[in-house]
Amino acid sequence: MDGPALTTRIPTPPWGDFADRHLVGIDEYVKTGGYTALQKALSMKPAEVIEAVKSAELRGRGGAGFPCGMKWGFLPEPDGGRRYLALNCDEAEPGTFKDRLLIDFDPHMVLEGMAIACWACQLDTAYFFIRGEYREQIPVVENAIREAYEYGIFGKQGLFKGTVPFAVDCYLHKSAGAYICGEETGLIEAIEGKRAWPRIKPPFPAVEGIFRRPTIVNNVETLAAVPGILVKGADWFKSMGCESSIGGPGSYGPKLMGVSGHVARPGVYECDLGISVREIVEQYCGGMRGGKAYKACIPGGVSMGVLGRDQFDAELDFDIGRKYDLMGLGTACPILCDQDTDMVAVARNISRFFRNESCGQCTPCRDGSEWLYKLLLRIERGDGYTNDLDMVLEIAGSMGIIPGTTICGLADGNNWAVKTIVNKFRDEFEARVKPSLQPIDASMKRALQVVTVGES
Numbered sequence: 159m160d161g162p163a164l165t166t167r168i169p170t171p172p173w174g175d176f177a178d179r180h181l182v183g184i185d186e187y188v189k190t191g192g193y194t195a196l197q198k199a200l201s202m203k204p205a206e207v208i209e210a211v212k213s214a215e216l217r218g219r220g221g222a223g224f225p226c227g228m229k230w231g232f233l234p235e236p237d238g239g240r241r242y243l244a245l246n247c248d249e250a251e252p253g254t255f256k257d258r259l260l261i262d263f264d265p266h267m268v269l270e271g272m273a274i275a276c277w278a279c280q281l282d283t284a285y286f287f288i289r290g291e292y293r294e295q296i297p298v299v300e301n302a303i304r305e306a307y308e309y310g311i312f313g314k315q316g317l318f319k320g321t322v323p324f325a326v327d328c329y330l331h332k333s334a335g336a337y338i339c340g341e342e343t344g345l346i347e348a349i350e351g352k353r354a355w356p357r358i359k360p361p362f363p364a365v366e367g368i369f370r371r372p373t374i375v376n377n378v379e380t381l382a383a384v385p386g387i388l389v390k391g392a393d394w395f396k397s398m399g400c401e402s403s404i405g406g407p408g409s410y411g412p413k414l415m416g417v418s419g420h421v422a423r424p425g426v427y428e429c430d431l432g433i434s435v436r437e438i439v440e441q442y443c444g445g446m447r448g449g450k451a452y453k454a455c456i457p458g459g460v461s462m463g464v465l466g467r468d469q470f471d472a473e474l475d476f477d478i479g480r481k482y483d484l485m486g487l488g489t490a491c492p493i494l495c496d497q498d499t500d501m502v503a504v505a506r507n508i509s510r511f512f513r514n515e516s517c518g519q520c521t522p523c524r525d526g527s528e529w530l531y532k533l534l535l536r537i538e539r540g541d542g543y544t545n546d547l548d549m550v551l552e553i554a555g556s557m558g559i560i561p562g563t564t565i566c567g568l569a570d571g572n573n574w575a576v577k578t579i580v581n582k583f584r585d586e587f588e589a590r591v592k593p594s595l596q597p598i599d600a601s602m603k604r605a606l607q608v609v610t611v612g613e614s
């Protein structure tokens with residue numbers, strides 16, 4: 159073919175030139191103790207491996223914080239048919255870029271975690287589901303999977319060169335590139351070759367997942383934690399992190415926290431769960447950018463909600479939702495906002511994201527997200543009324559799994575993001591709106607007629 163050759167654009171991330179990164183290939187991984195956790199797991203019974211993960215109290219790193227060992231325990235007994243693992247590397251949550259780092263530097267740690275999960279749960283087919291936009295990471299994963307096959311981890315001879323007569327095949331699946339592809343049942347539909355429309359649960363994927371067969375969906379960082387737990391033990395894992403301060407399950411282990419926004423040194427930092435937002439900003443990120451004051455923090459992807467002006471000392475652990483009026487910890491990748499941030503614009507921007515990413519199956523999400531966006535845009539432009547604020551809260555509060563009106567949690571994410579920003583920064587919204595002149599229903603009609611100039 160004529161014309162210039164296609165070249166891959168290599169970005170320059172904050173930690174230096176991408177081309178200079180230290181990517182650990184299989185030789186170095188094995189030399190430094192890699193795949194010994196898998197060997198150890200294969201010397202144990204599958205149920206014992208699940209027990210080891212349960213005693214470490216490893217909680218999912220994909221957003222919900224669900225106990226990993228408990229999820230594995232939900233699988234039915236093997237019946238001779240196929241059973242699947244889906245590794246969730248869709249990572250489309252705004253502000254979240256931690257899983258990408260694991261692949262950039264240490265893809266075999268993730269593959270080892272996958273192989274251990276397959277043995278523990280007796281899953282014979284593994285999908286590495288990767289975000290379509292991760293163009294630089296896709297060849298890295300392809301290469302790592304090829305190396306793992308050549309080294310005898312995967313393949314028909316059985317796990318780890320036939321150590322056990324249990325064979326696992328591993329495939330790379332490139333995502334279509336929508337936020338909803340990361341929702342576990344949307345992801346399953348996508349792997350089946352369909353549009354990523356989430357499914358109504360139950361049945362849960364452990365019972366009916368890919369091709370209606372038992373399936374485990376886990377986040378990249380969750381499975382990357384498993385080899386360490388197997389080799390070093392549950393006590394080692396639980397020596398990091400913290401107990402719950404409100405009588406719930408603990409938050410243990412290290413956590414990758416991708417910090418972005420108005421900080422001097424954004425980046426991904428490995429911290430113990432329980433570190434406060436202030437500590438991570440001051441000790442790791444060089445403080446707020448330009449020495450400005452903290453104003454707000456979106457602690458775990460935009461869908462969890464926002465921490466207010468007086469919540470800079472909030473601890474980043476799984477209690478954060480109950481303690482600071484958020485949906486949860488989410489991905490623990492904080493976005494910092496400084497004193498000059500326009501919180502009305504933040505709310506409008508986030509609502510636009512959810513409006514664009516709604517898959518459209520559920521009316522409260524499809525239409526509610528559109529209404530929220532239009533109302534917030536109107537308020538931002540100074541054309542809103544006091545009524546509009548109440549309407550924003552009413553619409554937000556009525557969409558999601560928690561109020562019981564939608565199939566998946568995307569709508570809850572929209573709900574929590576918008577309502578926490580409005581509630582915690584209401585003064586900024588009130589300063590922008592005019593006193594209401596008309597009843598709420600007339601105002602609602604007007605909301606639907608707003609022309610969104612310059613926005614799509």
Ligand SMILES: Cc1cc2nc3c(=O)[nH]c(=O)nc-3n(C[C@H](O)[C@H](O)[C@H](O)COP(=O)(O)O)c2cc1C
Pocket residue numbers: 217218219220221222223224226246247248249250251337338339340341342343375376377378380381566567568
């Ligand atoms: C709209 C939406 C998007 C999601 N995107 C991701 C994602 O990109 N990566 C991820 O691991 N989990 C994502 N999740 C959570 C998954 O549904 C699922 O809980 C997770 O992959 C389970 O893994 P874990 O238990 O190891 O955390 C998303 C959830 C929702 C509702």
Ligand code: SF4
Pocket residue numbers: 338355356515516517518519520521523524564565566567568569
């Ligand atoms: S809540 Fe929204 S994204 Fe989720 S299934 Fe319903 S319409 Fe689709």
